[in-house]
Structures are given as structure tokens and as C-alpha cells.
Amino acid sequence: MEIGQLTSATQAPGSQDVTKPPLRHLSAQDRAVQEALRRRAGRKSFLSALSVVDWAFAFLLAGGAGFALYRYSGHMNYYDKLVLDCAVPTFAILGWRWKSLRLLMVLIATLSIGSTLLYQGHLERAETTFFLKYLLSSQSAILWMSALLLLATGFYWLGVLGRSKTGAAIGTMLTWSAVLMGFVGLMVRWYESYLVGADVGHIPISNLYEVFVLFCLITSLFYLYYEQHYNTRALGAFVLLVISAAVCFLMWYSVSRDAQQIQPLVPALQSWWMKIHVPANFIGYGSFALSAMVSVAYLLKERGVLADRLPAIEVLDDVMYKSIAVGFAFFTIATILGALWAAQAWGGYWSWDPKETWALIVWLNYAAWLHMRLMKGLRGSAAAWWALTGLLVTTFAFLGVNMFLSGLHSYGKL
Incomplete structure (x- = not known):
């Protein structure tokens, strides 16, 4: 069936919404076509909905970047x-x-x-x-x-x-x-x-x-x-x-x-890799910490503590999942960037340095959480306790390694 025929065939008599026909009577292939049409329409509507202020904001960003390149390009590498x-x-x-x-x-x-x-x-x-x-x-x-x-x-x-x-x-x-x-x-x-x-x-x-x-x-x-x-x-x-x-x-x-005093960088940190590795890492840390605190609210809600003042269980579960998913994505990117940086700075992608080892433990912990969620339907108290325990693992990787262990990352020691 052609896309045009499918659109007209699925439009109910008198319907005012052509872009959202009922999908329950369509075949799987036809539903896929309709979903593609809807996504395409959504993209068009997003761009067409942008106001003059939106475009002015984008041009302001571009102008600022252009000025920075004009003024400071001599201090920047590629x-x-x-x-x-x-x-x-x-x-x-x-x-x-x-x-x-x-x-x-x-x-x-x-x-x-x-x-x-x-x-x-x-x-x-x-x-x-x-x-x-x-x-x-x-x-x-x-x-x-x-x-x-x-x-x-x-x-x-x-x-x-x-x-x-x-x-x-x-x-x-x-x-x-x-x-x-x-x-x-x-x-x-x-x-x-x-x-x-x-x-x-x-x-x-x-x-x-x-x-x-x-x-x-x-x-x-x-x-x-x-x-x-x-x-x-x-x-x-x-x-x-x-x-x-x-x-x-x-x-x-x-x-x-x-x-708070500003100090010169140690040689290992004098690299452009730091500008992308560290922010990606801390997007991961921040998201993991947020998911852990949401899990506390989840456990309290489940036990009837402040239950009438907290969001629904479904909302808490969704925030916890999305926070871990976003954190895991950025932490994965940060780990890959860190390996590339290590190859440039120390001649090898991985050296089992304590910081690297604990970063891997954090990654495996949340990879397992997401696997159990997506493949086994992990929900409820088990997921919340696991997310909360993940905060302890993440905190040690973030701070504990600097306090108690030494290695190639010892420049970050307390």
C-alpha cells in the first residue's frame, strides 16, 4: 500500500486529525509507516514552531563563537x-x-x-x-x-x-x-x-x-x-x-x-582531552547521584512515608531509570575518551590504575542495572536499593580512590 493511500484509508470519516489515525487495525508494516510519518511531521512542526527569539538566540551563540575564534584563535589548536x-x-x-x-x-x-x-x-x-x-x-x-x-x-x-x-x-x-x-x-x-x-x-x-x-x-x-x-x-x-x-x-x-587557590596544571592534565573527558564524566556522576536520591524517595513512598507528598511510584521509577540511562551513556563516552587520553599521555589505553579500575566497576554496575531493567523487567524495591547502593560505589570511585589509593591519577589526591 502506498503512503498516500494508507493515509486516506486510515482516516476515519469526519476526523479532523489526519496525522494521527487509529493504529489498532493496521498491520505491523503499516503501523511502522504511520509512525515514520508522525516522526517526520513532528520534526517539521518543531522547526516551524521556532520563533524569532529562538533564531536570535542561535545567531547570538554563533556570533559569540565567531568573536571567540577571531579574538583567541591564536591560543586554540584544531x-x-x-x-x-x-x-x-x-x-x-x-x-x-x-x-x-x-x-x-x-x-x-x-x-x-x-x-x-x-x-x-x-x-x-x-x-x-x-x-x-x-x-x-x-x-x-x-x-x-x-x-x-x-x-x-x-x-x-x-x-x-x-x-x-x-x-x-x-x-x-x-x-x-x-x-x-x-x-x-x-x-x-x-x-x-x-x-x-x-x-x-x-x-x-x-x-x-x-x-x-x-x-x-x-x-x-x-x-x-x-x-x-x-x-x-x-x-x-x-x-x-x-x-x-x-x-x-x-x-x-x-x-x-x-x-580555592589557582594552581598550574600538572603535565598530565595539559591536554585538550581534559575539556571533554571531565565534563562527560561528571554528567555521569551527577545523573547517578540524582538517581540514588530519587530511589530514597521511592523507598519511602513504597513504605508509606510522606506517600501523599511524593510523586507517583511510576514517576519516581521513570526518573530513576532515565537518570541512570543518561548517566551511563555519558560515563561510557567519558571512559572511552579517558582511554584515548591515556594512550596519548602514558602510552597505553588501559593500565589498571585504581581510578581506571573503579571507573570500570561503576560502569559494570550500571550496565548490569540497565540490563536487568531492559531484559528482565527489574522494578520496585530491588531496583531502588541497587540504585542507592550504586551511589556508594560511585562515591568511592569519585572521591575514595583519591583519599585512600595512589596511582597514575594521584595528582587528584586529597
């Missing part, structure tokens, strides 16, 4: 330019799909550029300029991020325990503000590293202090997406707990080790 070029369509699509993220990116760029202009090329202005000292220097912005995340945790719990929609809404606003300040802090820290010295400058994802900031931001962003997608704020009380724990560690680490 791979840096490739990453920048690929970032434009990636962030454009993200901004189209998630409008809140678009506004966030514009605000991050505005505040970061404003901060760099206030420095006027002199790092010491961070101590003499009011807005830098109390708001926009990297340390100030990251401190604001930390304080806002702790406050957001309290308001989310107020929303859950006190049934306060206002409290939960304030928690959401505080979390968005924290993400804004955290990313501004990282962008400004990147600029500050070049003010310390041209040979010191590097992307701020090279030590435990910087990656803990990145972990807080990525986990918060993923949570905010699920909050909007499922239209529930009840999970914020749980997810923000693990983020607050990371904030507390960050504060302790800063005070006890003076970790």
Missing part, C-alpha cells in the same frame, strides 16, 4: 576550535528545547563578561572593586552558589514537610540562582587563571575543588529539568541533600587545604 564549533548547535538545540536554559546561558555570559571587564587585566582588583569582591569574583560567586544551594535545600524540605507550595517555589528559585552564580564563578575563574599567568591559564575542571563545583552544578541542572518535565518539586528535598553534602565537602576542602 581540537579546541572543533569543540567550540560543535558547542554552538548543541547549546542552540538545548536552548530551543528548554527555554529556561536559554535564559540561564544569556545571564551567565552577561555576568561573566561584565566581571572580566571589571578586572581590567589586573587580578588584584578582585580585592578592591566592590562587585568583584562581594559578588562576581570566582571565589565570591562560588560562595554564593554554596549558600544558595544550602538555603534551597531548607526551603524544599519546608515545602515537603509543611506542604508549602511557596517554600518549594522559593527552593526552585534559589537553585536556579545558585546554578547561575556557580557557572559565573567557573567562567571567571577560567579568566583569572590567565591573569595569574599565561602559562597557568586553564579550564577550571582540573582539581577536586573545581570538579566539586561542577558536580553541584550538573546535578542541580539535571534536577531542575526533571522538576519542570514532571511538574513536581517534591524531589528537590531529596536531590538537594546530596548536592548540599558536596557543598559541605567543598567548604571544608577550601578551608583546610586552601584549595
Whole structure:
């Protein structure tokens, strides 16, 4: 049967929706054709639905990337330019799909550029300029991020325990503000590293202090997406707990080790691979941590604790699954990128270094979880307990290896 005939044949008399005919009486082949038509129509409707503001946002991203290439191309190699070029369509699509993220990116760029202009090329202005000292220097912005995340945790719990929609809404606003300040802090820290010295400058994802900031931001962003997608704020009380724990560690680490100071990169980290390996890794870590905290809510809901204040079991199960699936995909990419980086830096793709070994354990753990889910229908308490246990495995791979073991990755030691 031709596609045109199939469309007319399956349209019910008087039907006003030609693109969505009933599929139950069609053969498997005809249903496949109809699904292909619907997907094609969906793609067209998405592009046609883009507004002038959407396209203006995309052109703004392209213009910013073009300016960066014009101004700083002498400091970039081929791979840096490739990453920048690929970032434009990636962030454009993200901004189209998630409008809140678009506004966030514009605000991050505005505040970061404003901060760099206030420095006027002199790092010491961070101590003499009011807005830098109390708001926009990297340390100030990251401190604001930390304080806002702790406050957001309290308001989310107020929303859950006190049934306060206002409290939960304030928690959401505080979390968005924290993400804004955290990313501004990282962008400004990147600029500050070049003010310390041209040979010191590097992307701020090279030590435990910087990656803990990145972990807080990525986990918060993923949570905010699920909050909007499922239209529930009840999970914020749980997810923000693990983020607050990371904030507390960050504060302790800063005070006890003076970790916020910008240091030159060790030779092994002086590579463009770091710019893609580390973010991919922490998208995985953040997603795994989020799934573990959702599993806590699942187990409480199942036992009748706060049951009337938490989302439905099906929603919790879906968030847990999607978080692990996304985390696993990015963690797999990060592991492959890490192997390629290792071959360049150390002459071999795999050396059974403790960090590599525990990364493999994390990967196998979530690969097994997804296999049992997709092939054996894993659900319920078993899946939730497994996801929660996975947080312990991931935490040791992320932090425990640095504390207790030594190897090729010992530059990240506490």
C-alpha cells in the first residue's frame, strides 16, 4: 500500500486529525509507516514552531563563537576550535528545547563578561572593586552558589514537610540562582587563571575543588529539568541533600587545604582531552547521584512515608531509570575518551590504575542495572536499593580512590 493511500484509508470519516489515525487495525508494516510519518511531521512542526527569539538566540551563540575564534584563535589548536564549533548547535538545540536554559546561558555570559571587564587585566582588583569582591569574583560567586544551594535545600524540605507550595517555589528559585552564580564563578575563574599567568591559564575542571563545583552544578541542572518535565518539586528535598553534602565537602576542602587557590596544571592534565573527558564524566556522576536520591524517595513512598507528598511510584521509577540511562551513556563516552587520553599521555589505553579500575566497576554496575531493567523487567524495591547502593560505589570511585589509593591519577589526591 502506498503512503498516500494508507493515509486516506486510515482516516476515519469526519476526523479532523489526519496525522494521527487509529493504529489498532493496521498491520505491523503499516503501523511502522504511520509512525515514520508522525516522526517526520513532528520534526517539521518543531522547526516551524521556532520563533524569532529562538533564531536570535542561535545567531547570538554563533556570533559569540565567531568573536571567540577571531579574538583567541591564536591560543586554540584544531581540537579546541572543533569543540567550540560543535558547542554552538548543541547549546542552540538545548536552548530551543528548554527555554529556561536559554535564559540561564544569556545571564551567565552577561555576568561573566561584565566581571572580566571589571578586572581590567589586573587580578588584584578582585580585592578592591566592590562587585568583584562581594559578588562576581570566582571565589565570591562560588560562595554564593554554596549558600544558595544550602538555603534551597531548607526551603524544599519546608515545602515537603509543611506542604508549602511557596517554600518549594522559593527552593526552585534559589537553585536556579545558585546554578547561575556557580557557572559565573567557573567562567571567571577560567579568566583569572590567565591573569595569574599565561602559562597557568586553564579550564577550571582540573582539581577536586573545581570538579566539586561542577558536580553541584550538573546535578542541580539535571534536577531542575526533571522538576519542570514532571511538574513536581517534591524531589528537590531529596536531590538537594546530596548536592548540599558536596557543598559541605567543598567548604571544608577550601578551608583546610586552601584549595580555592589557582594552581598550574600538572603535565598530565595539559591536554585538550581534559575539556571533554571531565565534563562527560561528571554528567555521569551527577545523573547517578540524582538517581540514588530519587530511589530514597521511592523507598519511602513504597513504605508509606510522606506517600501523599511524593510523586507517583511510576514517576519516581521513570526518573530513576532515565537518570541512570543518561548517566551511563555519558560515563561510557567519558571512559572511552579517558582511554584515548591515556594512550596519548602514558602510552597505553588501559593500565589498571585504581581510578581506571573503579571507573570500570561503576560502569559494570550500571550496565548490569540497565540490563536487568531492559531484559528482565527489574522494578520496585530491588531496583531502588541497587540504585542507592550504586551511589556508594560511585562515591568511592569519585572521591575514595583519591583519599585512600595512589596511582597514575594521584595528582587528584586529597
